[in-house]
Amino acid sequence: MQKTSMQSSNLLKLIILALLGTISLVLFFLNFPLPFLPAYLKIDFSEVPAIMAGLIFSPMAGIIVVAIKNLLYLAISGAGDPIGVAANFLAGLMFVVPVSLIYHKFKKGTKSVVSGLVTGTIIMAVGMSVLNYFVILPAYGWFMGWEMTNQVIWASVIAGVLPFNVIKGIVVALLFIPIFIKMRRWIEQKQVSLT
Secondary structure, X not given: OHHHHHHHHHHHHHHHHHHHHHHHHHHHHOOEEOOOOOOOOEEOOOHHXXXXXXXXXXXXXXXXXXXXXXXXXXXXXXXOOXXXXXXXXXXXXXXXXXXXXXXXXXXXXXXXXXXXXXXXXXXXXXXXXXXXXXXXXXXXXXXXXXXXXXXXXXXXXXXXXXXXXXXXXXXXXXXXXXXXXXXXHHHHHHHHHOO
């Protein structure tokens, strides 16, 4: 009996993660550029379901939702931009994991979610700037056959990648905090019923 209820609990977790991953993909397509930043940098809210999964279950669940979104996107888009997909996955990890880690490590509440969102924004902004400078932009240059000098890469990071990730973190945080406050009781109930 114990084994059956454990299996059905695991199946339910899997279904919830698959659903959140699919919702994340839909939100990924509802994106918009910022007028003063390069057009290829677009804000979307696809991290919201991943953060939700991270809060209900664990940081690993958040990672799974980010992975599902990117794998579904690869399947739909036909892998036209593998570097962009890899960059999106890494940015998602840097943002989602700190939020769920801080939430589960400290008192589960609005304060720990806000601390996690601030930490996640800083880690994502700095981490993606470093990755873009050393790996992502040079890889794009090689992949597309563009001439990428150090000055071009540096300017792209300082004028594009860094401010974009800071703004994205703030925008997602401003959307997520009221959602969390409204859904806090439900999230806590799910934590109890799914353990």
